[in-house]
Amino acid sequence: MKRLIAKLSGFIPATLVVALLALAPTGLANADTVSSLRGSLALEGQKSPAPVYKLKLDLEKFDRNFKSQPPLIPHKVAKYRINLKANRCVKCHGKANYKEEEAPMIGVSHFKDKNGKEGKKINMSRYFCTQCHVAQVDAKPLVANTFKGTK
Ligand code: HEC
Ligand code: HEC
Structure with missing residues (x-):
């Protein structure tokens, strides 16, 4: 050196x-x-596993916190697979079955391509539902924040 x-x-x-x-x-x-969630633990160290939280399932639907927020999911999702061959979410929320399943239908916006043209099938940009829609647990926020939703 x-x-x-x-x-x-x-x-x-x-x-x-x-x-x-x-x-x-x-x-x-x-x-x-720099304080990370791992604290000052070395990379090869093993922290005790994060607690398993209970899903918040006591609601029929969550209030939205701002305009155009993807609504939060008020039911279990762990077993619903989304892959190239099948999309379990669409089986309940899609146009074909939503009435029978008494599930809210997937928004019309999800069938539009980037030019706003509505297709018959869900647009691939919306295929991976849990990229935007997530279930909720009753966990203490990891980081304090002062966010207040709009009415
Ligand atoms: C077995 C049928 C079924 C499946 C599968 C299913 N859902 Fe649902 N979903 C429902 C029903 C019914 C509701 C209405 C609330 C309730 O009863 O829990 C709902 C509610 C929702 C809502 C709330 C909508 C709103 O306007 O607040 C979202 C978002 C949602 N589901 C997303 C998903 C996603 C993403 C998946 C796949 C990971 C999925 N659902 C799989 C039946 C289903
Ligand atoms: C890129 C983000 C994104 C993806 C991916 C996505 N959504 Fe959404 N979703 C939204 C947003 C934003 C809204 C609220 C505004 C709207 O309807 O477009 C919404 C609304 C909804 C609603 C409520 C519709 C209503 O009229 O109240 C349902 C049900 C839903 N999505 C289901 C799904 C399912 C099932 C999938 C997967 C097949 C999916 N979404 C994929 C962003 C997304």
Whole structure:
């Protein structure tokens, strides 16, 4: 390292080398003060597993917190598969079966392509439902926040 610096300092003005050397230790100090959910546990360390929360299922539907929010899911989803061959969500929420299942129908917006043209099948940009729709648990927020939904 010393030899490298000596070599480099032949080309780079000495002030820059001094500046670089000064930066190195503070960079390390910053990494130490970043607090992640893992805390200061080393990568190979194993933290006790996160608690398993109960799903919030006492509601028929959740209030939406802002306009155009994807509604939250008020039922279990763990066993509903979504893959290339099948989409369990569509079996209940799709146009064909929603009445029988007494499930809210998938929004019309989900059948439109990027130019606003409505197709017969769900648009592929909306295929992976749980990318936007999620179930809820009664967990304490990990990080405090002051967000208030709109009415
Ligand atoms: C067995 C049928 C069934 C399946 C499968 C199903 N749902 Fe539902 N879903 C319902 C019913 C019925 C409701 C109405 C509320 C209730 O009774 O729980 C509902 C409610 C919802 C709502 C709330 C809509 C609103 O306007 O608030 C969302 C979002 C939703 N489901 C998404 C999903 C997603 C995503 C999947 C797949 C992971 C899925 N559902 C699978 C039957 C189903
Ligand atoms: C890219 C995000 C996104 C994806 C993916 C997505 N949704 Fe939605 N969904 C929304 C948003 C935003 C709304 C509310 C506005 C609207 O209806 O477009 C919504 C609304 C809904 C509603 C309520 C419709 C109503 O009229 O109240 C249901 C039911 C629903 N989605 C089911 C599904 C199912 C089932 C899938 C998967 C096949 C899915 N969504 C995929 C974003 C998404």
